[in-house]
Amino acid sequence: MLKKKIETILNEQVAKEAYASQLYLAMASWAETQGYEGISNWFYAQAEEERMHMMKFFRFINERGGHAIVPKIDMPPKTYKGVNEIFKAALEHEQMVTASIDKIVDLAVAEKDHATNNWVQWFVTEQVEEETSVQNILDKLRLLGDKNIYLFDRDIMNMRGE
Numbered sequence: 337m338l339k340k341k342i343e344t345i346l347n348e349q350v351a352k353e354a355y356a357s358q359l360y361l362a363m364a365s366w367a368e369t370q371g372y373e374g375i376s377n378w379f380y381a382q383a384e385e386e387r388m389h390m391m392k393f394f395r396f397i398n399e400r401g402g403h404a405i406v407p408k409i410d411m412p413p414k415t416y417k418g419v420n421e422i423f424k425a426a427l428e429h430e431q432m433v434t435a436s437i438d439k440i441v442d443l444a445v446a447e448k449d450h451a452t453n454n455w456v457q458w459f460v461t462e463q464v465e466e467e468t469s470v471q472n473i474l475d476k477l478r479l480l481g482d483k484n485i486y487l488f489d490r491d492i493m494n495m496r497g498e
């Protein structure tokens with residue numbers, strides 16, 4: 337049975353993962369309207385992954401005897417300044433999510449909730465991968481420069497490592 341404090345922080349994470357999914361969907365849509373097919377596909381796939389993250393938290397809360405809550409989600413920005421900016425914003429967002437996963441670990445440890453602590457370690461690893469993946473994209477963008485966005489757009493889906 338989840339303690340109330342743990343249930344609350346897990347439900348807050350449901351809302352954050354749901355927002356991440358909507359944010360990446362908005363980024364995918366913007367990229368598509370700009371003609372960046374590869375970048376938009378990357379963000380569409382990312383939006384699906386965030387939805388999967390949200391569902392993992394959602395199901396875990398109910399499995400552990402809590403009550404998973406469907407959150408109200410803020411509207412993400414519609415437009416972005418450019419390709420670099422969109423990935424910088426994605427990295428900042430992932431760093432924020434990492435900090436919030438770390439808080440769940442801290443609380444689980446403080447509350448001696450070993451089951452939650454053990455379960456949430458999957459996300460600790462996932463966040464390292466997600467931050468690295470976006471950082472690699474930013475590094476590649478820097479190497480290619482603004483004039484080679486076409487090549488970048490063509491190759492980005494190969495960088496998903498799937």
Ligand code: FEO
Nearest residue numbers: 353386389433466
């Ligand atoms: Fe669900 Fe990208 O963190």
